[in-house]
Amino acid sequence: MSNLSFTSKVVERIVASRFVRHAEENRLFPTRQSYRRGHSTETAMLSVYNDFVRAVDSKLVTALVLLDLSSAFDTVDHTTLLTILDRRFGVRESVMDSDLLC
Numbered sequence: 001m002s003n004l005s006f007t008s009k010v011v012e013r014i015v016a017s018r019f020v021r022h023a024e025e026n027r028l029f030p031t032r033q034s035y036r037r038g039h040s041t042e043t044a045m046l047s048v049y050n051d052f053v054r055a056v057d058s059k060l061v062t063a064l065v066l067l068d069l070s071s072a073f074d075t076v077d078h079t080t081l082l083t084i085l086d087r088r089f090g091v092r093e094s095v096m097d098s099d100l101l102c
Contacts, residue, residue, distance in 0.1 A: 019091070028089055 020037075023029050032047055033039060048064075055062040085091040 019089070023089060026090075 032044060052062055052064060
């Protein structure tokens, strides 16, 4: 994304802010979704830590698996992504037409 032109970056920010607002207003994000207003990786880690400590205190067998997803978006199948945007978030193909972004 860092190789996009200035105009593309502006359009990207506008679309992203509208999408996030839509998803938040319609409660489409999971309750612990990070990377949005009021939520950060720090709050996500505190939540995981809290769940872990509570499970240990309850004498439950507990495991933690950590994955590095830093380049996960480089391998996203675009057809799958568009299907999820359509079915879960209600983003239709017409919304993604470049004519509507101008």
